[in-house]
Amino acid sequence: MSLEQQQRDVLQVKRLQVQFKTRDGIVYAVQDLSFHVAPGEIVGLVGESGCGKSTAALALMRLVPKPGRIVGGSVLLNDRDILELSESEMRSLRGHEVAMVFQDALTALDPRMTVGRQIMEPLRIHLKLSPKAARERAADLLAQVGIPSPATRLNQYPHEFSGGMRQRVMIALALSCGPSLLIADEPTTALDVTTQNQILNLLVKLKDETGAAIVLITHDVGVVSKVCDRVVVMYAGREVEIGGTRDIFTAARHPYSRGLLESTLMLDGDRERPLEAIPGLPPELIDLPPGCVFYPRCKYRSDQCKTASPPLEPVANVHEAACWNWRSLNA
Amino acid sequence: MTTQPEVLSVHNLRTHFPGPALGLPWQGRTTVRAVDDVSFSISHGHTMGLVGESGCGKSTVARSILQLVRPTSGQVLFEGIDLCKLKPKALAPLRKQMQIIFQDPYASLDPRATIGFTIGEGLLIHKLVNERDLRQRVADLMLMVGLNPAFENRYPHEFSGGQRQRVGIARALATNPKFIIGDEPISALDVSIQAQIINLLRDLRARLNLTMLFISHDLRAVRYLSDEVAVMYLGKIVECAPTDLLFKQPAHPYTQALLNSVPKPRWVDGRQIAEIKGEVPSPLNPPSGCYFSTRCPHVMPRCKQEQPALVEVQAGHKAACFLLNDVSHPI
Amino acid sequence: MSAEIDNQPTDSAPLWRTSKPRTFWSDAAHSFSRNYTGMLGLLIFVLLLLAAIFANQIAPYDYLAQDWNNLLKPPNANHLMGTDELGRDVFSRVLMGARTAFLVALCISTISTTIGLFAGALSALLGGWVDRVVVWIMDALLSFPSIWLAAFVSVVTRPTIDSLTSGLYASTGWAMFQDRVIFSYLVVIFAIGFVAWPYMGRLVRSQVLSLREKEFIEAARALGAGTRWVTIRHLIPNVLGSVIVTFTLSFGNAMLYESSLSFLGIGIQPPGASWGRMIFEALGRLRAQPYLIIMPGLTLSLVVLSLQFVGDALNDALNPRSHSR
Ligand SMILES: Nc1ncnc2c1ncn2[C@@H]1O[C@H](COP(=O)(O)OP(=O)(O)OP(=O)(O)O)[C@@H](O)[C@H]1O
Ligand SMILES: Nc1ncnc2c1ncn2[C@@H]1O[C@H](COP(=O)(O)OP(=O)(O)O)[C@@H](O)[C@H]1O
Ligand code: SF4
Ligand code: SF4
Ligand SMILES: [Mg+2]
Ligand SMILES: [Mg+2]
Numbered sequence: 004m005s006l007e008q009q010q011r012d013v014l015q016v017k018r019l020q021v022q023f024k025t026r027d028g029i030v031y032a033v034q035d036l037s038f039h040v041a042p043g044e045i046v047g048l049v050g051e052s053g054c055g056k057s058t059a060a061l062a063l064m065r066l067v068p069k070p071g072r073i074v075g076g077s078v079l080l081n082d083r084d085i086l087e088l089s090e091s092e093m094r095s096l097r098g099h100e101v102a103m104v105f106q107d108a109l110t111a112l113d114p115r116m117t118v119g120r121q122i123m124e125p126l127r128i129h130l131k132l133s134p135k136a137a138r139e140r141a142a143d144l145l146a147q148v149g150i151p152s153p154a155t156r157l158n159q160y161p162h163e164f165s166g167g168m169r170q171r172v173m174i175a176l177a178l179s180c181g182p183s184l185l186i187a188d189e190p191t192t193a194l195d196v197t198t199q200n201q202i203l204n205l206l207v208k209l210k211d212e213t214g215a216a217i218v219l220i221t222h223d224v225g226v227v228s229k230v231c232d233r234v235v236v237m238y239a240g241r242e243v244e245i246g247g248t249r250d251i252f253t254a255a256r257h258p259y260s261r262g263l264l265e266s267t268l269m270l271d272g273d274r275e276r277p278l279e280a281i282p283g284l285p286p287e288l289i290d291l292p293p294g295c296v297f298y299p300r301c302k303y304r305s306d307q308c309k310t311a312s313p314p315l316e317p318v319a320n321v322h323e324a325a326c327w328n329w330r331s332l333n334a
Numbered sequence: 335m336t337t338q339p340e341v342l343s344v345h346n347l348r349t350h351f352p353g354p355a356l357g358l359p360w361q362g363r364t365t366v367r368a369v370d371d372v373s374f375s376i377s378h379g380h381t382m383g384l385v386g387e388s389g390c391g392k393s394t395v396a397r398s399i400l401q402l403v404r405p406t407s408g409q410v411l412f413e414g415i416d417l418c419k420l421k422p423k424a425l426a427p428l429r430k431q432m433q434i435i436f437q438d439p440y441a442s443l444d445p446r447a448t449i450g451f452t453i454g455e456g457l458l459i460h461k462l463v464n465e466r467d468l469r470q471r472v473a474d475l476m477l478m479v480g481l482n483p484a485f486e487n488r489y490p491h492e493f494s495g496g497q498r499q500r501v502g503i504a505r506a507l508a509t510n511p512k513f514i515i516g517d518e519p520i521s522a523l524d525v526s527i528q529a530q531i532i533n534l535l536r537d538l539r540a541r542l543n544l545t546m547l548f549i550s551h552d553l554r555a556v557r558y559l560s561d562e563v564a565v566m567y568l569g570k571i572v573e574c575a576p577t578d579l580l581f582k583q584p585a586h587p588y589t590q591a592l593l594n595s596v597p598k599p600r601w602v603d604g605r606q607i608a609e610i611k612g613e614v615p616s617p618l619n620p621p622s623g624c625y626f627s628t629r630c631p632h633v634m635p636r637c638k639q640e641q642p643a644l645v646e647v648q649a650g651h652k653a654a655c656f657l658l659n660d661v662s663h664p665i
Numbered sequence: 666m667s668a669e670i671d672n673q674p675t676d677s678a679p680l681w682r683t684s685k686p687r688t689f690w691s692d693a694a695h696s697f698s699r700n701y702t703g704m705l706g707l708l709i710f711v712l713l714l715l716a717a718i719f720a721n722q723i724a725p726y727d728y729l730a731q732d733w734n735n736l737l738k739p740p741n742a743n744h745l746m747g748t749d750e751l752g753r754d755v756f757s758r759v760l761m762g763a764r765t766a767f768l769v770a771l772c773i774s775t776i777s778t779t780i781g782l783f784a785g786a787l788s789a790l791l792g793g794w795v796d797r798v799v800v801w802i803m804d805a806l807l808s809f810p811s812i813w814l815a816a817f818v819s820v821v822t823r824p825t826i827d828s829l830t831s832g833l834y835a836s837t838g839w840a841m842f843q844d845r846v847i848f849s850y851l852v853v854i855f856a857i858g859f860v861a862w863p864y865m866g867r868l869v870r871s872q873v874l875s876l877r878e879k880e881f882i883e884a885a886r887a888l889g890a891g892t893r894w895v896t897i898r899h900l901i902p903n904v905l906g907s908v909i910v911t912f913t914l915s916f917g918n919a920m921l922y923e924s925s926l927s928f929l930g931i932g933i934q935p936p937g938a939s940w941g942r943m944i945f946e947a948l949g950r951l952r953a954q955p956y957l958i959i960m961p962g963l964t965l966s967l968v969v970l971s972l973q974f975v976g977d978a979l980n981d982a983l984n985p986r987s988h989s990r
Contacts, residue, residue, distance in 0.1 A: 051524040167613050195387035195551065200595035200609050222525060225554075225597035249601050266529030268554035270581065270596055277536065278558070280529035284494050400887055422891075429889035442880035446689050446902040446985060455898075456888040469686055487687040489985035505884070 012079075013183045013216040014040040014063070019076035021055070021062050028289045032058040032071065034240045037315070038233075040216040042183065045207070047227040047248070048220045049263075050237035051285060056220045059237075060188045063218065064103055065093050081183060099129040102177035106189040108169035112161040112176075118145075119157030122176050129180045144175040147212075149205060167198035171205065178209060185210075188220045203230050224267045228252055233321075236260045239296040240288050242315060246322030256324040256332050258303045295327070303328045340411075341513050341545040342399065342432075343375030347408035349391075349398045353618050364618050368394040369405070370569035373644075376513075376562075381539065381546040383560030383577065385553055385592070387614050391569040392549045393437075396517045399547070400434060401425055412513070430460050430509035437518035439498035443490040449501045450486030456509040475504040479534060496527035500534070507538065515547045520555055532558050553592055557581060565589045568617055568625040571644060575651040585653040587630045624655070632657055689902055689985070696982040703978020709971035713964070717763035724757035728938050737954055746960040749947065759961050761938035766920045766965070769854055773919035776858035778912050781865025786900075788866070789873035800870070803863035812925055818856035819926060826852055857922045865911055872904045906983035913976030917969035924965060940965050 017037050023030040033055045040046045048056045061067045063078055065085060077084045080101060085093065105111040113121060122141040126132045132140060138157070145153035148171040161169055170190060177185055187206065191199035207230055210217055219231060227234055227248060234251050236244040236259065244257040255261040265279035283300040292298065295308040307327050315325045326332075348371055353364035368391045376382045384392050398405040401417050410417045412432060417425065433456075436442035443452055454472045457463050463471055473483035479500040490498055499519060506514055516535065520528040536559065539546060548559045556563055557577060564574040565588065573586040584590045591610040612629045615621055621628045627637040636656055644654040697703055716723060725745075726732075732752035740747045746755035788799035806814070876882060876899070885895050924941025940961035947957035981987040 051526060165613050195614065196553075196595040197387065197591055197610055198613055200597070201611075203597065204609055223597070224525065228599035229597035230600070249599075252599060263525060266526045268528065268532075268552065268558060270554055270557065270593070270598070274558050274577075277533045278529040280533055281526040282530070284496070284527075397883075402883055402887060426889045426891070429887065434884070434887050436880045436884060438880055442884050444881040444885075444899055444903070446983070447898070448687060448689065448692075450686055451688065455885065455890070459889050459894060487692075489988075491986050502884075505888070509888070 012039040015079040017077045020074045023071045030288045036242050038235050043214045044232045045217040047231035047234040054237045055240040060186050098125045099180045101184040102182040104173050104177050104187040104190045108173045148175045184216050186218045244324045250322050256318040256329040257326045258301045259297050338377040340375045340377050343411045345373050345409040347372045348406045350406045367569050380561045383556035383563040384549045385556050386566035390566045396515045432513040433506035433511040434515040435502050435506050435519040439495045453504045479504045513545045517549045573653040586655050588626050693982040696988045700978040702974045706971040706974025717767045720760040720764045724760045726754035726757045728757040728761040758938045762940045765939050769923045770919035772854045773857045774916045777861035780862040785866040785869025789870045806863045814860045815856040906980050910976045910980045913972045917972045
């Protein structure tokens with residue numbers, strides 16, 4: 004990565020570590036997560052439930068809930084390390100420079116406030132717009148996310164919107180102050196396929212229009228292949244592979260990424276053959292074994308994997324994997 | 335297409351529920367037509383897939399077949415016997431021949447029953463085995479679904495979602511049923527676990543010669559498990575065809591929309607198909623004419639007035655759309 | 666012959682069982698027996714209960730006997746808990762008071778639990794107008810402060826029961842109808858049972874309602890289970906935990922109620938022994954002879970506390986999630 008490129012990135016995450024101190028022990032929710040996102044780029048964080056995706060997303064906003072704590076690493080947002088900022092500086096950043104879209108729009112929106120007021124609030128606080136200007140801008144935003152008759156819709160309450168419409172409102176709200184980074188945590192998981200398709204297309208369109216960088220969190224490999232430029236594959240709190248979406252899909256070099264792709268249901272491919280399922284379950288994040296976290300389920304494992312944790316190393320151009328035996332997974 | 339006898343055939347099944355009350359008490363209540371004139375049949379050893387977006391009536395079809403809700407009208411013939419006409423007493427002995435696997439691996443297991451009891455419950459209810467054989471049979475079932483029989487005394491909360499789903503499958507298989515309904519049995523599971531369960535179901539189906547109704551909102555899952563697929567929209571079947579045919583030559587615009595909405599890799603160069611607009615209308619207030627007319631890209635004036643009937647477009651392939659009556663009209 | 670064995674949650678579990686098949690009930694009993702606070706609570710409760718039952722045998726003096734040479738003596742070797750202003754032995758009175766308290770509380774909580782259980786379960790299972798009527802009654806009863814309501818019922822029914830018993834005495838001549846003390850018990854039991862059942866009723870109704878919607882009930886029905894099977898195998902085990910906790914709490918509450926009513930002078934009538942009455946009568950001597958209040962008060966707290974321990978332990982025992990392995 005050249006210096007020039009580094010300076011252009013909206014977000015640079017370096018060796019981020021998040022832990023939860025619980026009664027049963029320390030939960031290593033995120034361990035050494037590193038990636039960067041350029042403007043107009045969508046980077047996917049993909050992995051199965053409990054692997055730390057949401058925790059990582061919340062850490063990027065410095066919103067990790069108690070008893071969680073960011074214990075290491077740095078998060079550079081437009082070259083400023085947000086982990087060094089004061090809480091009030093952080094507040095003025097949230098919703099302004101970096102915004103978030105959640106899976107469940109109904110609980111994320113305030114049920115007792117009109118949609119219009121909810122969108123206008125950040126405009127008035129961060130951009131100091133007049134009420135009239137804020138209202139106009141809010142109507143524009145609703146139109147931009149594809150909500151018909153936005154002026155009347157502004158006066159309605161969240162429950163008067165359908166699931167897909169609510170998710171559009173969430174996106175409008177997130178985009179209201181023109182953030183340079185948008186974090187979307189499973190924005191389409193609760194939606195039907197046809198609606199999911201609409202929302203994904205909308206995200207791509209908005210990204211092209213505004214040039215915002217997007218971190219998209221999902222467990223659906225299909226969604227990643229449709230919209231992401233690059234992917235981070237997470238397993239048990241670790242980043243096991245990172246690279247261009249197409250490279251990962253066609254030439255994954257980590258056994259877990261490969262297993263995940265092979266066990267994914269497809270519209271094409273041989274439907275008579277059994278799926279390549281990964282045996283077993285992901286480990287508890289409390290007492291992880293030494294060595295590679297994927298060891299108990301890995302079919303490429305060797306003795307070395309049992310004792311030493313593999314570092315992330317380059318396997319091709321802008322493509323890294325954390326596996327001792329990546330060479331035996333032929334491309 | 336087959337000479338096998340039909341295990342299940344459903345004729346003009348309708349299940350309506352009382353909806354929310356209209357404004358004033360004397361105005362009565364609305365009606366939710368959850369299932370509205372559904373017919374299909376499944377022959378011995380075959381699997382029918384049922385797809386559709388959430389709320390379209392898939393689970394209600396399942397519950398109506400098993401008489402867990404009593405249908406409003408229509409026939410459910412199980413090996414020639416109309417289940418709708420049977421009193422609960424007469425139905426009870428038939429239940430051991432038809433079973434269901436539920437969607438939610440948490441809510442579908444009694445938190446206060448050991449999984450050994452849960453799996454053996456059907457055998458106890460129908461008094462099919464004595465005490466000693468019960469344990470042996472439960473152990474066999476557990477092995478069959480890939481659970482360690484030593485776990486018989488454990489409670490559901492000690493298991494992962496995938497393992498709980500295995501318990502649900504073992505429970506359904508305990509009484510040696512001929513016919514099994516899977517109501518979204520993999521929807522609540524993670525990708526890698528979905529693959530495990532799909533493989534298990536395929537394996538069991540072949541081994542035990544089961545007839546199945548497999549319900550899912552995910553076309554990809556249905557493709558791996560069904561011989562034939564029926565597509566539902568707002569309580570009606572809009573298309574029904576052998577699996578390969580349906581995926582290669584979808585005839586109904588809704589089926590096409592569903593297929594197009596499945597996220598596909600960006601680099602796979604396919605025709606850029608316009609996404610369909612809008613969302614599923616409320617079943618409380620379905621559109622007049624063709625239910626899909628509010629979203630259909632091919633909508634014609636006639637579609638707003640009349641309801642298209644399910645007609646055969648070619649041998650074994652039925653669809654309900656006016657475009658298809660006119661053979662010269664390609665889609 | 667088998668699919669690949671998924672050996673979670675513990676990889677080391679033997680592939681073949683070594684233990685016997687267990688049931689929910691045997692696991693619950695095992696869990697309770699290993700809960701030390703619960704067992705301690707049970708021990709204290711049983712000891713106090715035995716003391717109440719054998720009060721006549723244990724009590725060193727007649728609880729009504731007045732000893733004019735020993736008025737207001739603080740606790741000493743002859744009188745473990747001292748004597749009151751009439752020279753009666755406080756220890757004997759506390760023991761007899763225990764008898765009253767246990768008898769009344771047992772009756773009350775049995776009455777209120779039974780009514781509440783049936784009303785709540787029927788209301789939830791039958792629905793329709795039955796449900797509406799039961800809910801209406803429960804709401805109406807719960808909308809009054811319960812102690813006032815109990816006091817009201819107690820005051821209102823006393824003359825009726827009084828005249829009833831005297832009438833019965835007049836017509837039958839049976840001695841038992843002469844005993845006003847027993848009938849003051851009856852009034853209290855009736856009054857408190859009447860106000861206490863809606864708590865249980867509401868709890869049971871809401872639990873059954875939410876359980877009925879659960880998929881596992883539907884799963885049992887799909888297996889061919891009838892209403893009786895579902896009730897015995899699924900509803901009861903799932904409701905029992907909270908019912909028992911409420912029962913133990915209501916037992917303690919009933920004792921408190923009885924004491925409060927007696928304290929207000931509308932409960933157990935003199936010369937019957939009641940902790941509440943004892944406290945009430947000694948109130949004026951709070952400074953000079955605090956033991957007159959402390960002794961019955963402490964015993965009451967001990968019973969209530971021990972029941973709370975038992976209730977908590979039972980609740981844990983009836984919930985497999987809280988079993989430790
Ligand atoms: N017991 C009921 N009372 C009233 N309405 C009901 C009832 N059960 C289902 N419905 C309604 O019937 C319609 C179909 O419901 P159903 O549960 O069959 O859908 P589904 O396709 O299984 O959806 P999902 O994927 O969300 O489970 C919905 O509009 C639902 O609200
Ligand atoms: N509040 C919390 N307390 C303790 N552990 C937590 C908490 N929130 C998350 N975790 C743990 O952190 C890990 C990652 O969780 P999460 O980021 O929510 O996963 P995902 O979004 O991928 O489903 C999990 O093991 C989870 O159990
Ligand atoms: S390091 Fe070893 S165990 Fe880990 S993924 Fe690579 S081959 Fe498998
Ligand atoms: S009948 Fe008309 S509206 Fe309905 S699917 Fe066919 S073309 Fe579309
Ligand atoms: Mg999450
Ligand atoms: Mg459903």
